[in-house]
Structures are given as C-alpha cells and as structure tokens.
Amino acid sequence: MTFPVVLTIAGTDPTSGAGLQADCKTITTLGGYAVSAITAVVAQNTQGVSTFEQVDAQLLCAQLDSVRNDTHINAIKIGMLGSTTAIETVHSWIEEFDPSCQPPIVIDPVMVATSGDSLFDPRALDALKNLIKLATVVTPNTSELATLTAQPEANTFAEAIEQGLHLAKELDVHVVVKGGHLGENPVQDAIISSSGTIIERTSHTRVPTHRTHGTGCALSSAIATKLAFQPAGLGAAFTEARAWLQHTIAQADALAFGKGNGPIHHTAHITDEAVTAPARILLAGRDPRQTLAGWWEASTRVRAQIDELRFVMELGTGTLPDERFAYYLQQDALYLREYSKALALAADLAPTLTEQRFWMQGAHTCLIAERQLHDSWLVSRGVEVEDIEPSAITRAYTRHFLNAGRARRYEELIAAVLPCYWVYQDVGDRLNREHNRVDHPYRNWLAAYSDPRFETSTLSARAIVAHHVERAAMRGDEGLIARMYDAFLASCEYERDFFDQAYAADVVLPSVSREVDGLVAANA
Numbered sequence: 001m002t003f004p005v006v007l008t009i010a011g012t013d014p015t016s017g018a019g020l021q022a023d024c025k026t027i028t029t030l031g032g033y034a035v036s037a038i039t040a041v042v043a044q045n046t047q048g049v050s051t052f053e054q055v056d057a058q059l060l061c062a063q064l065d066s067v068r069n070d071t072h073i074n075a076i077k078i079g080m081l082g083s084t085t086a087i088e089t090v091h092s093w094i095e096e097f098d099p100s101c102q103p104p105i106v107i108d109p110v111m112v113a114t115s116g117d118s119l120f121d122p123r124a125l126d127a128l129k130n131l132i133k134l135a136t137v138v139t140p141n142t143s144e145l146a147t148l149t150a151q152p153e154a155n156t157f158a159e160a161i162e163q164g165l166h167l168a169k170e171l172d173v174h175v176v177v178k179g180g181h182l183g184e185n186p187v188q189d190a191i192i193s194s195s196g197t198i199i200e201r202t203s204h205t206r207v208p209t210h211r212t213h214g215t216g217c218a219l220s221s222a223i224a225t226k227l228a229f230q231p232a233g234l235g236a237a238f239t240e241a242r243a244w245l246q247h248t249i250a251q252a253d254a255l256a257f258g259k260g261n262g263p264i265h266h267t268a269h270i271t272d273e274a275v276t277a278p279a280r281i282l283l284a285g286r287d288p289r290q291t292l293a294g295w296w297e298a299s300t301r302v303r304a305q306i307d308e309l310r311f312v313m314e315l316g317t318g319t320l321p322d323e324r325f326a327y328y329l330q331q332d333a334l335y336l337r338e339y340s341k342a343l344a345l346a347a348d349l350a351p352t353l354t355e356q357r358f359w360m361q362g363a364h365t366c367l368i369a370e371r372q373l374h375d376s377w378l379v380s381r382g383v384e385v386e387d388i389e390p391s392a393i394t395r396a397y398t399r400h401f402l403n404a405g406r407a408r409r410y411e412e413l414i415a416a417v418l419p420c421y422w423v424y425q426d427v428g429d430r431l432n433r434e435h436n437r438v439d440h441p442y443r444n445w446l447a448a449y450s451d452p453r454f455e456t457s458t459l460s461a462r463a464i465v466a467h468h469v470e471r472a473a474m475r476g477d478e479g480l481i482a483r484m485y486d487a488f489l490a491s492c493e494y495e496r497d498f499f500d501q502a503y504a505a506d507v508v509l510p511s512v513s514r515e516v517d518g519l520v521a522a523n524a
C-alpha cells in the first residue's frame, strides 16, 4: 500500500493541539504519510504561548531538503512562518520545484494564536503575500483576512466573502473564507476561486465549546491531505475536510485535554473505527469480522452494486423519472415507520443510558422524516402513502431487524440497523458531492444524506456497534460476532434491493400529478 506524502512546514505545539504536531495527526488520520519541517519552536499550551524561537534559515532549508531528497511530496501545508527570513527561505525552496511538478500548496497564514498571542512579525506581510501567490489555496481567518486586505475585520460572513473575493483576485489564488470568529450559528465557510467565484459553501452547526485550539491548522492540513489524494478536486477537498473537522470539534469536549482552550479531537474518527488507510493496516492479519472496518470491507461488493444500479445513477444525475422516485419514497415512508420501531426496541434493550438516548432520538427522528416525506414531496404530487402496501423487499428488510429486536437480541439488532445509517450516508454523501447543483430535481434528498448531523449520527451508531463487537471479542464470543456480522451484511444487501425495487419488472408505479419544488429527507 502506498500513502500520499504530505509535508507540513509549521511551528510546534508541545501539547499537540495546533501547529506541526496537530498537522501530523490530521494527515495521518486522513490516510496520508506526514513529513515535516519546523519553522519555529514554540513553547505553548492550551492556555497560551509563553515564548518562541525561530529556527535559523539554513536549518529550515536543510530540513526541507532532507524531505525532498528522499521522497516525492504529494501536497504541502504551510502554517506558522513567523519571520520574513522564514518566509523567504520557504519561498526560494518552493521555486526550486520544476513548475510542472510543484505539488498543491495550502497556506494557513498564521498570525495570532487562539489565545491572542502573536506568532507573526507584521513587517513580514509583503513577503507573506508574495509567498501566497505561489500557493493553490490560502485559508485566513477573518482577522488574517483583514490584515492581508488592509481592511477592518469583517463583522458578517458577507463582509468576509467580499474581502475574500478581493484577496483572491489580488493574489491570483483560491481563498477559503472561514466564519469561525464571527460567532454566527450556523458557522459558514466558503471557497473562492482565483477568478473570484464562490466554488463551494458549507454551513455547520456551531459546536458550543471553547475547545477550538488548532481548528485552522487542522482544516488546512486536511485540505492538503485531500489534495494529495486528488490534486484536481479542490472544491471536494474543502467540503470533505470541513465535514471531517466538524466531527473533531464535536468530540473536543469528550477529549477534554488541558486547562484552557483545549484542542479538537483529531483522531476521533479512527478511535470510533472509521475506515481509513491506517485502520485497514491494523486489520491485516485479524479476522475481518472482529472490527467494523472489516465489516465495511466485506460489504465492498454490495456497495459497488448499489453504485451501479440504474436507480442510483439516475438519482445522481437527476434523470430519474418522478414516478420511480415517488414509488421509492412511498416505500421509504412505510419502511421508516418500521425502522422507527426497531430503533425504539434498541432503546428498550440498550445497556446504558447513552445508548438508550441515542436510539430513542433516532426513533423519533425517523417519524419526523416520515411525516415530512408525506407532507412535502408526495402530497404536493398527489401521491398517497396510506393507499399502498409495503413491497416484498420492504417487508423482508423490516422483518429482518424487527425479528432480532423482538427476540431481544440487542447486538444483532444494532448490527442490522447500522447499514441504514452508514450505507445511506456513504451513498448520499458521494452523490451529493458529485452531482448536487441548484437545479437538481432531487437536490434536497442528496443534501439531506450528506448533512453533518446525519454524519454525526452515523458515526455515533458505528461507535456503539464497534463497542459491542469489541466487548464480544474480549469475551471470546465468536458466535455473537458472527451473528452480528451476518446481520450487518444481510442489511447491506437489503439496502441494495431497496434501491433497486423501483425498477423491478412487476412494479406498479403511482401516478404523479404535478411538480412542486422541495423535498424533505427520507430514512433515519
């Protein structure tokens, strides 16, 4: 297996919340191989910066050469540089790349730490702007954006966007505008192209935490890592990195490190067993049934079949006929009623209050989604749910998990309900990233499944199931693990058949009366 190499050029943080150490964690978590060059040694922690010293130019250059002489670099993230000397050293070093082979460069123009301590010599501003001209993308916060554009700090996201447009054109660089400092909820971010158009916008719930130390470092190194995998996909690199960041911020209070503005939880995804390249390496030699990463690998074939279904492809491109979509939504509404019962059964059987709360909340959300489906898209097209019967597929799928629940087999039940989160989130997120556009007929369906709240629920469901697999493995209960594994894979197959049924030969499609815009999400 080969890993794309991502170089971080940054200052240090001994407590690993920001700077070079945090960048290395981010790159590793997202499946890259992290290499680094130190610009400044900073004595800091979650409470502030006590002192720092710049690394001299020769030593900085020697570190950079050590990396370049030994490996191909797939992407570069540049963070704290601090002084004119460091900036000019990095500038000259980058200019030595053959222009046709220069890796993508992400610059986080670090000036002031979250604690308010300065990490930048203001006399270095012109040198920094010259360096930014060599970059692919720059990711200033609102205060850095104001300094770079010589304007007062923005008070609203719209003002920040104006400054971002100005900077993009002036320096001929893509700009990520970040709303973290604005206090608005939801938090908005956007990426602007060098020609001055907004490529992507994101909107996320503001996490109520003071533990946001290192968010800027993490976002920029995550974008660099995504670019290392896919150099041409800057828009997707930004939205994927931002979605990843949200979960790390949401888990910061659980990490609870330090006495001050603590760090985000960079590795939250691997601790709850997300499937990343490192997780796959850990799998080598282990029975794939013993980890969720192994389950996911085992479902690869079925997931590929889902991607190739006519229904899914047309849903993505927006060419799916209304009647097929209406049929699917009718069945989905019926499915959700039963799925909600399964989640309520899981709540009843849950061994802890946290798990009980999670499943109960899911059961409730399903019923809201079922109502919204009915009240919006279907009603507006004159399609009723009450008139129809569940299909054979809907019946078999719901029986599969309800049987486990009614037999009070908690672990099997939660393994069986997991694909409805995980497979849906995976398919929806990819379709949304590849196809969503303002005039897409099913854009709200696509957006719903890549919603960060759905992603957070999916990660929680995975964490709960992973915990029970782990416990069964510790007890040596191979039989239970095998039953959970089978229940999970059977549900993946039902997911495929569920998507496929609107194109079954004998399907009776509803008649759809008129077109009205707007559709609300199906499923959990």
Ligand SMILES: Nc1ncnc2c1ncn2[C@@H]1O[C@H](COP(=O)(O)OP(=O)(O)OP(=O)(O)O)[C@@H](O)[C@H]1O
Pocket (backbone or CB within 6 Å): 113, 114, 140, 141, 142, 178, 179, 180, 181, 187, 188, 189, 204, 205, 206, 207, 208, 209, 212, 213, 214, 215, 216, 217, 219, 242, 245, 246, 249
């Ligand atoms: N409380 C929060 N909840 C959700 N997202 C947040 C929160 N605070 C910051 N973010 C996100 O974190 C990223 C960094 O934003 P911010 O504007 O704070 O940049 P920064 O100042 O460079 O970060 P840092 O705090 O590391 O210096 C952005 O994607 C922003 O949307």
Ligand SMILES: Cc1ncc(COP(=O)(O)O)c(N)n1
Pocket (backbone or CB within 6 Å): 010, 011, 012, 013, 018, 019, 020, 042, 044, 079, 080, 110, 112, 113, 114, 115, 119, 212, 213, 214, 215, 216, 217
């Ligand atoms: C070496 C270094 N680089 C960047 C930051 C900014 O991170 P934050 O604004 O979250 O403190 C930092 N504190 N230290």
